[in-house]
Amino acid sequence: MSAPAAPAGLGDYLPVATLLRLLAVLLLVFAPHAMRLPVWESGFIAALLLWRALAARRQWRMPPKLLRAALVFAALGGVYASFGRVSGQTAGTALLCVMAALKLVELRGRRDVMVMIFLMYFMLITHFLYSQEIWTSLYLLLSCLAITALLIECQHLGQLPPRQTLRRAGAMVAQALPLMLLLFVLFPRIPGPIWGLPADAGAARSGLSDSMAPGDIAALIESDDVAFRVRFDGPAPPPAQRYWRGPVLESFDGRTWSKGWSAPPPLLDGDIRYLGTPVRYELTLEPGRMPWLLALELPQAVDLPPDARLNGNGELLARRPIIERRRYTLLSNPDFAFAPALDARQRQRLTRLPNGYNPRTLALARQWRDQGLADAAIAARALRMIRDENFVYTLRPPPLARDSVDGFLFDTRRGFCEHYSSAFTVLMRAAGIPARVVTGYQGGTLNEPGGYYVITQADAHAWSEVWLDGRWQRIDPTAAIAPSRIERGLGSAIGAGEGLPDYLVRRTAWRDALKARWDWVNARWNGLVLGYGPELQQQFLQRFGIDDLRTMILTLTALLTATMAILGFVLLRRAAPARAHDAAQREWQRLLRQLARRGYRPRADEGPRDFVARVLAARPQWRATLQPAAELYLRNRYLEAPDAARLAALHRAVRGVRLS
Amino acid sequence: MSSPVAPVLHSLNQIILGKDAQLRLVLACLLARGHLLIEDVPGMGKTTLALALARVLGLHFQRVQFTSDLLPADIIGVSVYETATGGFRFVPGPIFSQLVLADEVNRASPKTQSALLEAMEERQVTAEGETRALPEPFFVIATQNPSYQLGTFPLPESQLDRFLMRISLGYPPAEAERQLLMERERRDLLGELQPVLTPAQLLGLQDQVRAVRTAPALIDYLLALVQRTRELPGLRQGLSPRAGLALRRAAQAWAFIDGRSGVIPEDVQAVFAAVVGHRLVAAAERDGAATSAAAILAQVAIP
Known part of the structure; x- marks a missing residue:
């Protein structure tokens, strides 16, 4: 950051109106970042913009150099304090924004505005790191138009009214669009992160995590973000079979279910027997920063994405967390027998409960066990308890104390799917039956215009998996208390006043249709624009014979x-017109090359007569041929009107020059 | 290549010793129908030069010594009432001569200066509501003391470019000065000088200067030079189109004196400093060297 040495001269004059327009455009460019930056930074940037506007109106003086430098270092320190680094996506963007805003402190003339304009073009691109939605693209196109208009204004300061500059900018952007499309289609897509996206790239999103405590999934329901979209290759399985398997949670600490310490066992041949007819489908997963690739229970371990594997818990895991939208095709069998070998150690691990928690639940399970019931009967008994006693399915469960399962099963009896699956699993384990919690999504809505299913965060779900008859069996206690949740989705299962999110309450037919249509547009955008990668490009170009x-x-x-x-x-x-048409000069150049080989070159400002005189003073023996050639050159080029015969004479004279 | 004005140059060289290049410039200025500004401290032979020029070319000569109380009418002339005829008669001032020496022009008030400069530009004088043409040929040599001397009104920049050239004679070379001191006084020699041209012949020569060819390639060079002065950051302003025209005319005259039928780049270079020097104003004192005429010449390649 250096200040111009002299005060802005006439050529560097900047009208106040232009400066205010610059600030407006800058605001447009900053705005989407405002929520992503730390609060102090957004406030600081806003203050700088406001100060610059006031300083321009009231002709305030610019702050001294020392203060400017102090501000720069303070901002650098602030960014480091907030992020612990100054590079990477979030910290880098934060640094770029605050430094661009600080440029305002020394912005005086047109030259600085030019710098600002190019900074703004660059900042526009950073928005794509966070969002690539249709709205974002439209917004950025608009911002690009505004910046270009400003650029044009600066090139014709005070000569063009804003409407004119906007019109010209519009024409320029419109002219650039075909080029953009062409480059988009043709520019070679190279697989892999060629642009070196920082490790923390991608937007933070809500989604499943690798643990589950009461209230976690209910919180997820608040968002109607799309989790993934599925297109079936044939008829879709009925809703009751659409269980999308995510993290399997095997360890319970009295309140929270988590993955546990031991790594899941590898999947062995024959652990899963696939029954019935398989379903083929294409799934487009939104990034969730977790490595789980959601799959319909249970996927076959064939034709998996190259970086994915199916483990012994039936989880499909990618090697790295998913930070970009992914599309993959799977084959799943809704009918299956999941029967891995379970040794004593695993059996013990899968029935482990923390000591000293939920004594009443333990007592109930022991009581059932003492009645001499078999495993299956105990499971049926527990489901009957949930169905027949006065349990309520609600998104607004009362808070639970330390013994959360006791509190839920015997006192409050109001809960959401995580409460039911957790309590049921604990009951099974207390009775000595291996059991675990599976989280994922259930159901999904058909998008009529697109013919695919949309699974949103509202479809997040948790259920139990119980070891019965020598295999893992899915038991969904939520289906016992609220069968319509499984059949028709959340909206139909939760009564009024039970905390259903607004977007599920305010549903109307046309609203749903509109939403479906918009989702379809988004899905097309994702597929055609964002998903236009190496494969799609190759397919597309093959149609044109490439x-x-x-x-x-x-x-x-x-x-x-x-x-x-x-x-x-x-x-x-x-x-540079007419230069090459000068035949006499061509001859002269030939002569000059000849002289240059002998070490004589004219200075740029040395006339031909002076040059030849200089050469002849040093080499008088060349006079006989050089002098006539030089004179003919002067006559042809300067002294007389063009004439073919004279030109020919010059040609001969130059040919005849003997430098020896 | 023989010069058509060789006899003139020869005669002048008899009087002003060791100043061949300056004499050529003076002659080029005259042949290009321009006016000349000589900037020198007193005693360098300015008046002698003007007298010699008038004599050799057979021109009617008048000298005006500029003082601070000189009035425009003192130059242009006044109408006087004649009792004999009962009417007014215009008595023409010294400006009505073929060669006017305006000595120490920067001593007069700006009003008087501009009366002279207007007459130079228009080649006619309007007095008492009547326009009177000045004689042909008409050539003004103004001299100016360097402006740091006390009690002067330096010519404004806007009027300096009424002069085609500005030169300074400078001290004579040692050998010439020795000759000067040993021989008779130059002023005495003047009387013996014979005219070698008539005014009519001079007018003819001036017409021939106009016919000297300026090839497209040369115009490119002129344009490049003028353009360069407009780009130089050290200059307050570049050369005007009028300056470009002046440069072309002066170069034509120089080529003519050298006996050439067309202008070559060297001709432009020869007159460049004299034509351009007083039209360029450096933006700051320190930029003077970088923006001198010679520096500009060195920066522009010949196309």
Whole structure:
């Protein structure tokens, strides 16, 4: 950051109106970042914008150099204090924003505005790191238009009214659009993060996590974000079979279910027997920063994505957390027998409960066990208890004390799916039956215009898996208390006043239709624009006979280079006309080259007569041929009107020059 | 290449010793129908030069010594009442001569200065509501003391470019000064000088200067030079189109004196400092060297 040495001169004059427009455009560029930046930074930037506007109106003085430097270092320190680093996506963006705002403190003339304009173009791009939705793209296109208008204004300061600059900017952006489309389609897509996206790239989103405490899933329901979309290759399985398997939680600490310490066992051949007819489907998963690839229970371990594997818990895991939208195709069998070998250690692990918690629940299970009931009968008994006694399915459960399962089963009896699955699993374990909690999604809504299913966070669910008859069996206690949740979704299962989120309450037919339509547009956008990767590009280009990516890159490069070369040549010719048409000069150049080989070159500002005189002073023996040639050159180029015969004489004279 | 004005140059060189280049410039200025500003401290031979020029070219000569109380009418002339005829008669001032020496022009008030400069530009004088043409040829040599001397009104920049050239004679070379001191006084020699041209012949030569060819390639060079002065950051302003025209005319005259039918870049370079020097104003004192005429010449390549 350096201040111009001299006060802004006439050529660097900046009208107040232009400066205020710059601030307005800057606000437009900053706005989407405002919620993502730390509060202090957003406030600081807003204060800087306001100060600059007031300073322009009231002609305040710029702060001294020392204060400016102090502000810069303070901002740098602030960013470091907030993020612990100054690079990466979030910290880098924060640094860029605050430094761009600080540029206002020394912004005086047109030159600084130019710097600002290019900074703003760059800042626009950073928004794409956080969001690539349709709205974002439209917003950024609009911002781009505003910046371009400002750029045009700065090139014609005080000569064009804003409406004119906007119109010109519109024309320029419109002209750029076809080029953008062309580059979008043709620019080689290279698999992998070629642009070196920082490790913390991608937006923070709500989604399943690797643990579950009472209230976790209920909190997830508050968001109607899409979790994933599914397109079935045939008829979709009925809702009651649409269980999308996510994290399997095997460890309970009295309140929270989590994955536990031991790594899940590998999946062995024959652990799963697939029954019935398999279903093939394509799933587009929104990034959730977790490695689980959601799958319909239970997926087959064939044709999995290359970086995914199916483990012994039936979880499909990617090697790394998902930070970008992913699309994959799977084959699942809703009918299956999940029967891995369970040794004594595993059996013990899967029935472990923390000591000293939920004594009443333990007592109930022991009582059932003492009645001599078999495992299956105990499970049926527990389900009957949930169904027949006065339990309530609600999103607004009362708070639970230390013994959360006791409190829920015997006192409050009001809860959401995590309460039911947790309590049921604890009951099973207390009775010595291996059991665990499975989280994921259940159901999904058909998007009529698109013919695919949308699974939102409202479909998040938790159920139990119980070891009965030598295999894992899915038992969903929520289905016992609220069967309509499973059949028709959350909206129909929760009564009024039970805390249903607003977006589920305010449903109307046309609203749903509109929403479905919008989701379909988004899905198309995701598929065609954001999902346009190497494979899709290859498919698309194959239609035009371009099979080979390498050929395409070469063709494209050659075409671009040729276009640029021709354009550059034409522009250069236009900039320096008539130069090459001067035949006498061509002859003279030939003579000059000859002299240059002997070590004599004219200075740029040395006239031909002086130059020849200088050469002859050093080499008088060349006079006989050099002098006439030089004189003929002067006559042809300067002294007399063009004449073919004289030109021919010059040609001969230059040919006849003997330098020896 | 023989010069058509060789006899003139020869005669002048008899009187002003060791100043061949300056004499050529003076002659070029005259042949280009321009006016000349000589900037020098007193005693360098300015008046002698003007007298010699008038004599050799056979021109009617008048000298006006500019003082602070000089009035425009003292230059242009006044109408006097004649009792004999009962009417007014215009008595023309010294400006009505073919060669006017305006000595120490910066001593007069700006009002008087501009009367002279207007007459130079228009080549006619309007007095008492009547316009009177000045004689042909008409050539003004103004001299000016360097402006740091006390009690002067330096010519404003806007009026300086009424002069085609500004030169300074400077001290004579040692050998010439020795000759000067040993021989008879130059003023005495003047009387013996014979005219080598008539005014009519001079007018003819001036017409021939106009016919000297300026090839497109040379115009490119002129344009590049003028353009360069407009780009230089050290200059308060670049050369005007009028300055460009002046440069072309002066270069034509120089080529003519050298006996060439067309202008070559060297001709432009020869007159550049004299034509351009007083039209360029450096933005700051320290920029003077970087923006001198010679520096600009060195920066512009010949196309």
